[in-house]
Amino acid sequence: ISFCDPYTHSLPRTSYRNHGKFSWLVQRWCLEAHRAHGKSRRDWLTKLETTMQKICAALAVGVASGFQLSSVPSSSTLLSRRSHTPLNAETQEAPRKYRVAVVGGGPAGACAAEIFAENKDMVDVYLFERKMDNCKPCGGAIPLCMIDEFSLPREIVDREVTSMKMISPSGNEVDVGATLKDGEFIGMTRREILDKYLRDRAVEKGANAINGLVTKIDLPREKDGKYTIHYSDFGASGTKGRSGLPSSMDFDLIIGADGANSRVAEAVGAGTYNYAMAFQERIKIPDEKMKYYENLAEMYVGDDVSPDFYAWVFPKYDHVGVGTGTVANRPAIKKYQEGIRVRAAEKLGGDQGKVIRVEAHPIPEHYRPQRVVDRVALVGDAAGYVTKCSGEGIYFAAKSGRMAAQEICQLMKEKNRLPTQGEIEGTYLKKYDAAYGPTYFVLDLLQKVFFSSNAAREAFVALCGDAYVQKVTFDSYLYKKVQGNDPLSDIKLLLNTLSALAKGNSMAKPDEPFYNPVESKKRLGSNVATGKVPVMA
Numbered sequence: 001i002s003f004c005d006p007y008t009h010s011l012p013r014t015s016y017r018n019h020g021k022f023s024w025l026v027q028r029w030c031l032e033a034h035r036a037h038g039k040s041r042r043d044w045l046t047k048l049e050t051t052m053q054k055i056c057a058a059l060a061v062g063v064a065s066g067f068q069l070s071s072v073p074s075s076s077t078l079l080s081r082r083s084h085t086p087l088n089a090e091t092q093e094a095p096r097k098y099r100v101a102v103v104g105g106g107p108a109g110a111c112a113a114e115i116f117a118e119n120k121d122m123v124d125v126y127l128f129e130r131k132m133d134n135c136k137p138c139g140g141a142i143p144l145c146m147i148d149e150f151s152l153p154r155e156i157v158d159r160e161v162t163s164m165k166m167i168s169p170s171g172n173e174v175d176v177g178a179t180l181k182d183g184e185f186i187g188m189t190r191r192e193i194l195d196k197y198l199r200d201r202a203v204e205k206g207a208n209a210i211n212g213l214v215t216k217i218d219l220p221r222e223k224d225g226k227y228t229i230h231y232s233d234f235g236a237s238g239t240k241g242r243s244g245l246p247s248s249m250d251f252d253l254i255i256g257a258d259g260a261n262s263r264v265a266e267a268v269g270a271g272t273y274n275y276a277m278a279f280q281e282r283i284k285i286p287d288e289k290m291k292y293y294e295n296l297a298e299m300y301v302g303d304d305v306s307p308d309f310y311a312w313v314f315p316k317y318d319h320v321g322v323g324t325g326t327v328a329n330r331p332a333i334k335k336y337q338e339g340i341r342v343r344a345a346e347k348l349g350g351d352q353g354k355v356i357r358v359e360a361h362p363i364p365e366h367y368r369p370q371r372v373v374d375r376v377a378l379v380g381d382a383a384g385y386v387t388k389c390s391g392e393g394i395y396f397a398a399k400s401g402r403m404a405a406q407e408i409c410q411l412m413k414e415k416n417r418l419p420t421q422g423e424i425e426g427t428y429l430k431k432y433d434a435a436y437g438p439t440y441f442v443l444d445l446l447q448k449v450f451f452s453s454n455a456a457r458e459a460f461v462a463l464c465g466d467a468y469v470q471k472v473t474f475d476s477y478l479y480k481k482v483q484g485n486d487p488l489s490d491i492k493l494l495l496n497t498l499s500a501l502a503k504g505n506s507m508a509k510p511d512e513p514f515y516n517p518v519e520s521k522k523r524l525g526s527n528v529a530t531g532k533v534p535v536m537a
Contacts, residue, residue, distance in 0.1 A: 098123050098418065100408075101229055101251040102207075103214050103264050105129025106136065106191075107394055108380025108401035109257030110198035111150070115405035117205035122412055126249065127202060128231060130213040135192045136259075136361060138280070138394070139314045139321060141297070142187045142194075144478040146395045150402075156193050158317040160185035161297045167343070168461035169302030169454045169508060176464050179471040184478060186297070188314055189394075198398070211235035212244060214258070217267035220374075224418060226250035227376070252418055253375045253408065257401055260362040262382035270376075271369030273384055275362040276309065276391070277330040279337050280323030282316070282357040289349045293320055298347075301457040303511040304339040308451050309391065311340035313347070319356060322348070325391060327365055329514050363391065372424045377404045387440055389447040395480065396436065404428045439480065454508040459500035468493060 100123050102113045109127060116125035141161075146152065162185050163177040203209050211234045218228035229251060232244030256264030260275055293315040305311035311324035322344065324336045341348070367384040371377070379385070380397030387396070407427040411419035450460035463469050468489045475481075 097121075098252040098412065099250065100125045100253045100255065101128065101227070101249070102126070102255040102257055102401075103128045103229070104257030104259060104262075104380070104382070105132070105134075105199045105209070106195050106257060106259070106380060106397060107198055108382070108397035109255065110195065110202050110401070111398045112255045112257060112379060112401035112405040113202040113207040114198070114205055115402055115409060117202055117207040119409045119412075120206045123409065124208070125206070126208045126210055126251070127199065128210050128212055128214055128229070129199065130211070130234070132196070132199075132209075132211055133192055134195065135190070135357065135359065136195070138191050138278075138361075139312055139323065139391070140189045140191055140194070140316065140394075141314065141392065142189055142394050143392075143480060144184055144187070145480055146398065147187060150198075150398055152194075152197070156197050157187040157189055158193075159188040159293075159295065159315045161188055161295055161315070162186075163296045165296060165298045166461045166464045167298060167300045168458050169304070170458060172458070172461055174461050174465045176470050177474070179467060179474060184474070185295075186478070188297070188316060190316055194394070212247070214263055217254070217264065219268065224252075226252065227254055229254070254377075255401070255404060256376060256378040256382045257380050257397075259381045260364050262378065264376060265368060265378055265382055268370075268373040268376045270371070270373055270378060273368050274327060274365040276325045276327040276365055277333050277360065278323060278325040278363050278391070279333045279360045280321050280358075281337065281341075281355050282319050282359070283322055283348060284319045284354045284356050285349045286352050289347060289352075290315075290318070290320070292347060298344065300340055300343050301451070301460065302339075302343075303454055304336070305343060306336050306451075307511065307514065308447070310451070311336070311343070313340075313344050320348070323359075325363065329516060331516060332514065333360070363393070371429060372421050374421050375418060375424075377408065377424055377428060379404050385436075387443045389443040389451065390477070392477075399436075400432055403432055407431070436480070439476070442476075454511050455504035456501060458504035458508045459497065462500045462503070463493075463497060466493070466496060 100116050102109045102116070102125060105113075105127055109129070113125050113127040116123045140158075142152075142157075147154070147157070162180055163175060164186075166174045166176055168174075199209065210231070212231040213234070214229055214231045216230040218230070220226060227250065228248055230246070230248045233247045234244040254264060256262050256268075256270075258264055262270075265271075293313065295315075297315060298313040300311040300313075306324050306326045308328045309325045312321070314321045322337075322340060324333070324340050326333060326336060329336075364381055364384040364386050365388070368378060368382070371383045379400040381393060383400060385396040385400050386393035404424075408419055408424060411423050411427065415423070450456045464473075468486070
């Protein structure tokens with residue numbers, strides 16, 4: 001209790017024996033303030049001087065009146081009762097409380113913030129989101145396993161799709177979904193609804209939500225130093241217009257969940273990657289047309305809707321999302337959007353359809369070169385977790401955010417300190433790649449084989465009519481595990497694939513050529529001859 005000695009002058013000499021029993025209050029208050037705010041305990045003792053003099057004076061009056069403090073626990077008793085708080089072996093102090101920033105409030109960021117909030121005994125987490133009602137352009141499809149795994153209420157699922165219609169360049173249509181069991185479906189969501197639910201749940205558990213745009217990140221200048229995040233606070237009182245109040249805050253660790261144009265990744269030099277441009281229109285169509293899409297989604301392939309991807313019509317609550325994407329010819333994205341509008345015109349009600357929202361956004365095509373840099377971990381689109389062929393990213397965003405936070409919290413508990421880059425890579429990245437690396441590899445291969453020409457696209461749609469292909473495809477998608485371990489069926493599928501490719505070559509029209517050598521060299525976060533890659537809102 002020696003650090004309390006400056007205040008003993010306020011106590012009568014006869015009460016000094018009770019001072020140690022009272023000092024537990026001061027020790028605990030200062031320790032909690034130190035853990036929460038980072039200043040030294042002696043700084044907090046200085047702030048307590050005036051208050052302690054009053055407390056000691058009151059204690060002196062109590063002692064003079066014959067009151068004994070036998071019921072007040074000593075500091076050693078208090079600490080022994082807090083057996084769940086491990087002591088640092090070197091300093092014999094309880095571990096400090098760390099401050100973590102999660103930048104980005106989509107599925108990746110919200111799920112990471114939720115895990116940190118559940119570990120509030122050692123983490124204060126702040127969730128930055130520039131636009132709380134953000135509607136990211138996205139098909140909105142989620143696999144069945146995500147609903148149970150992330151405890152999602154069925155109310156946030158607009159449609160339960162049980163049938164997919166694949167449409168080839170020549171107009172050949174194949175219905176997919178016959179192998180689905182009762183209760184199996186693809187969930188269709190609106191991102192503004194899904195993201196808000198996940199974000200609100202994290203806040204309910206203790207995450208501090210900040211409606212702000214991160215503008216700059218200062219890196220630590222020394223080992224275990226702080227990251228300083230500068231941001232425009234749109235939720236601050238007195239904020240005028242859309243500029244926000246310039247603010248800053250220090251953090252021990254950062255989770256970058258701020259999408260393909262990640263400012264966190266740029267700040268730490270995590271590297272650049274190639275990207276697709278996705279474009280989507282939300283269209284309100286007549287009720288009789290909407291009934292057609294009640295439990296049905298459509299996928300169109302052909303060089304008129306995308307030279308290297310697919311176009312889609314996905315049902316939402318009271319409208320449909322119609323969109324497409326491309327990597328190879330991004331400048332022509334609106335041309336390809338017009339192509340899907342023409343192909344699906346009759347089903348969409350022609351001129352009766354009303355566009356209620358237009359959206360566009362870059363989508364990563366592969367992992368970012370570095371996904372962990374020092375004490376900064378990237379998740380979701382910021383890390384490059386979008387699959388080829390299907391373009392799926394929602395589940396992998398949520399999973400990577402949760403997994404990164406879980407592994408970091410576990411490292412903090414085990415090491416009783418901040419984790420290193422190697423430790424985060426050896427847990428979070430190692431486990432994520434082991435679980436989902438095969439999925440990325442298979443879908444990358446499928447895109448290269450079947451989305452490269454109209455002939456291959458015709459073969460792709462034809463193969464979708466095979467029951468084995470449907471079962472393997474749906475099972476892999478719904479449960480996020482690569483399926484297909486029947487050797488005889490796999491051999492048969494290989495022969496059917498060769499036959500379908502040969503037939504497709506004989507009937508498909510040639511692809512329309514295009515040429516854009518400068519655009520093809522662009523990478524997110526890089527500069528090329530034509531200027532900086534635009535950020536699509």
